[in-house]
Amino acid sequence: MVDRHAPLRSSRWFGTDDLNGLIHRGWTRAQGFSARVFDGRPVIGIVNTWSEVANCNAHLRDLAGAVKRGVWRAGGFPLELPAMSLSEPLMKPTTMLYRNLLAMEAEESIRANPFDAVVLLAGCDKTTPALLMAAASADIPAIVLTGGPMLRGRRGREDLAGASAIWDASDRRRADDYSDERWAELESCVARSAGHCGVMGTASTMAILAESLGMTLPGAAAIPAVDSRRGALAEETGERIVQMASLSGPRPSEILTAAAFRNAVTVLNAVSGSTNAVIHLLALAGRAGVPLALDDFDAISRTTPWIVDVRPAGRHQMEELFYAGGVPAVLKELSPLLELEALTITGRPLGAEIAAAHVLDPEVIRTLVQPLAPEGGLAVLRGNLAPNGAVIKQAAMDPALRRHVGPAVVFRDKKDLMARIDDPELDVGPDSVLVQLMSGPVGGPGMPEWGQLPIPAKLWQAGVRDMVRISDARMSGTAYGACVLHVAPESAVGGPLALVRDGDLIELDVDARGLTLRVDDAELEARRAAWEPPSPRFTRGYGRLYVDHVRQADTGADLDFLAGGPGADWDPYQPTSH
Secondary structure, X not given: OOOOOOOOOOHHHHOOOOHHHHHHHHHHHOOOOOHHHHOOOOEEEEEEOOOOOOHHHXXXXXXXXXXHHHHXXXXXXXXXXXXXXOOOOOOOOOOHHHHHHHHHHHHHHHHHOOOOEEEEEEOXXXXXXXXXXXXXXXXXXXXXXXXXXXXXXXXXXXXXXXXHHHHHHHHHHHOOOOOHHHHHHHHHHOOOOOOEOOOOOHHHHHHHHHHHOOOOOOXXXXXXXXXXXXXXXXXXXXXXXXXXXXXXXXXXXXXXXXXXXXXXXXXXXXXXXXXXXXXXXXXXXXXXXXXXXXXXXXHHHHOOOEOEOEOOOOOEOHHHHHHOOHHHHHHHHOHHHOOOOOEOOOOOEHHHHOOOOOOOOOOOEOOOOOOOEOOOOEEEEEEOOEEEEEEEEHHHOOHHHOEEEEEEEEEOOHHHXXXXXXXXXXXXXXOOEEEEOOOOOOOOOOOOOOOOOOOOHHXXXXXXXXXXXXXXXXXXXXXXXXEEEOOOOOHHHOOHHHHOOOOOEEEEEOOOOEEEEOOOHHHHHHHHHHOOOOOOOOOOHXXXXXXXXXXXXXXXXXXXXXXXXXXXXXXXXXXXXX
């Protein structure tokens, strides 16, 4: 039970009349603060992932200023600190390798400093889940403030769906169906402002899920990054976090409950969100100590209609979702499927927060009785090729491939794929199943977004636009196609995917949720006995820590020693005994 009348946590730093108190106050005043800021007001940490190497987050410095205005006005003392900025476009091999590192950094920064509550500024794909994971582990009052979607890409009168437009252009260019001039023009207009991708990619999905979990102010997810209303929301966030600090809550442990996670999974399916969100929600649930499994995603998908018409599965972009009423309108439409008593950071239940919401554009947000599809966007597959599960975005694939049997074309790793995929002599046809190994948490390393294996150029030229592709990798939320992802266990640790050979028949049955390698058990056992693990990817540093302790995709790919629920193993302000 949280003591709502306990002294502020920051008083242990700033409220003592001793040597430590003098040092803490004196060195803080070196920045020009007056003694009045130490009058017992709440200290608010603003954890900022602003960076010039992450365009999604390039405007967070301005949002931090707006948060500070709200904090000062509400009687708090804001202190901003930087956190690792994860740039999906620039970081190699993948930002997923560093999601857990940011989560660790933010958690320890929150715990080690004199904060009574925190605002967490996020934007690009992995920053939102990482900061949510940190909040769950540190468990002091916290609000997530995402940066919002960028302006939609435009070429003349043509809408460009951000990174989704890039995947299409790349395939067409490889098949000599896209001019150099048009390629250069695309570069200049596909991303027109700060903010995250404007389609239902991972960043948009995680912003929506942060709001659905109750960890943001209502309406926060969809406001465009450059809209003045996002600055106003940031100021309101600053005001609310001071109130939460004064009340010692609600804390993440009171918000991130089993009901909240069921709501989030429902929303994920209703918006046809990124498959990456499956991994992030599993990791976050592990941090919160809430049971959540892959089968929960599939069970909820079967009973949740897809109702939000946003690319890449749909037609519109996040801007249109905002104008249609935003996430509150989506939640209102989904009310019969949600647990409306779930608590939010406002201190009120979800149902109260969405009571006045309504849909402004029924073409963007459909009704439950007239959905885009009767099931959610995701499906979980199992079989002898994925005994611990795999994921497919069924809303973004060619329906003709839902039931498919074809011969495997195996690539040892990403390098092998890129070397051979467009070779005219490659033995591949429209019915082939492309398989890529060494792309999971350990094998990637970090489980890169390599799961949207490119269509071989000769097949693209022949009119093939989708084919079954299987890997232990992830796929960008902005991507599309019949891509089976997150196969667990992964090939690098000896999962069945490592045993696939060219020509093996693979059966995909989305309706039956099956993924089967049609090779008899005796042959598979012989292959398993001959399999040898790959050489270690890292021998030192964070990379070594990561590969030694990362869990598999079906449990969220967090580090094994970080799951299990909130709470510090030690009090950073309690002197150690000698």
